[in-house]
Amino acid sequence: MPGLLHLDSSADLTGSTTRALTRTFADTWRGLGPQHTVTYRDLHTDPPPHLSDAALHWAPRLRRPGETPDPAAAATQERLLAELLAADVLVIGAPMYNWSIPSTLKAWIDQVHVLGVTAPFDTREQPLAGRPAVVVSARGAQYGPGSPTAGWDHAVPPVELVLGRSLGMAVTVVSTDATLAFRVPAMAELRTTAKAELDAAHRSVIELATRLGHQSAPVR
Numbered sequence: 001m002p003g004l005l006h007l008d009s010s011a012d013l014t015g016s017t018t019r020a021l022t023r024t025f026a027d028t029w030r031g032l033g034p035q036h037t038v039t040y041r042d043l044h045t046d047p048p049p050h051l052s053d054a055a056l057h058w059a060p061r062l063r064r065p066g067e068t069p070d071p072a073a074a075a076t077q078e079r080l081l082a083e084l085l086a087a088d089v090l091v092i093g094a095p096m097y098n099w100s101i102p103s104t105l106k107a108w109i110d111q112v113h114v115l116g117v118t119a120p121f122d123t124r125e126q127p128l129a130g131r132p133a134v135v136v137s138a139r140g141a142q143y144g145p146g147s148p149t150a151g152w153d154h155a156v157p158p159v160e161l162v163l164g165r166s167l168g169m170a171v172t173v174v175s176t177d178a179t180l181a182f183r184v185p186a187m188a189e190l191r192t193t194a195k196a197e198l199d200a201a202h203r204s205v206i207e208l209a210t211r212l213g214h215q216s217a218p219v220r
């Protein structure tokens with residue numbers, strides 16, 4: 001049963017670009033057949049708690065004496081970890097908020113990036129190694145290569161670092177820029193480019209969901 005974990009984090013419940021793109025991904029996935037299941041988590045409407053205790057960044061065996069997190073907080077973290085570890089493919093809606101990611105997505109990352117559990121520390125174990133993760137980014141302005149603001153995106157890079165480098169997942173980023181061109185009159189001249197990028201992003205998520213859905217025979 002190839003399982004998709006579908007996460008959204010946009011605070012826009014009506015016109016969100018990332019929600020539309022991740023929905024297209026999930027619908028394409030479901031369309032591959034009844035064995036293609038989807039677990040959905042809305043990090044905005046049902047936000048994970050902030051990490052309540054730094055000890056939760058470490059596997060229980062790596063905690064020092066006295067580092068005893070609240071059992072309820074540990075149980076919440078275990079549920080989030082189990083959900084991620086059970087997924088064959090992950091798709092995340094990651095809008096740019098203040099050149100970074102929404103705090104709800106950051107809270108989820110803090111919960112699931114655990115040394116000695118999902119990230120290697122005292123052993124080389126990386127249980128999510130090679131598992132596909134698709135990060136869907138939408139940015140109000142433009143940050144493409146060569147633009148004056150090319151280095152200002154602090155949303156996608158940390159997500160790529162955690163999922164890709166630390167957890168070893170196979171990360172693909174689908175991004176679409178200048179989404180505010182449809183709202184801000186001063187950006188109206190960018191609408192054609194923005195629409196073309198958005199259409200390309202929709203084609204990309206359909207292609208990715210189809211390919212990853214066919215590939216992802218469970219290996220566990």
Ligand SMILES: Cc1cc2nc3c(=O)[nH]c(=O)nc-3n(C[C@H](O)[C@H](O)[C@H](O)COP(=O)(O)O)c2cc1C
Binds near residue numbers: 015095096097098100
């Ligand atoms: C709280 C907030 C902060 C934002 N900060 C930025 C920003 O720093 N840079 C930018 O280009 N766009 C910024 N935007 C615009 C969003 O990146 C843009 O609207 C994007 O499409 C949001 O994704 P969504 O459509 O999935 O909600 C911000 C939007 C919000 C709501």
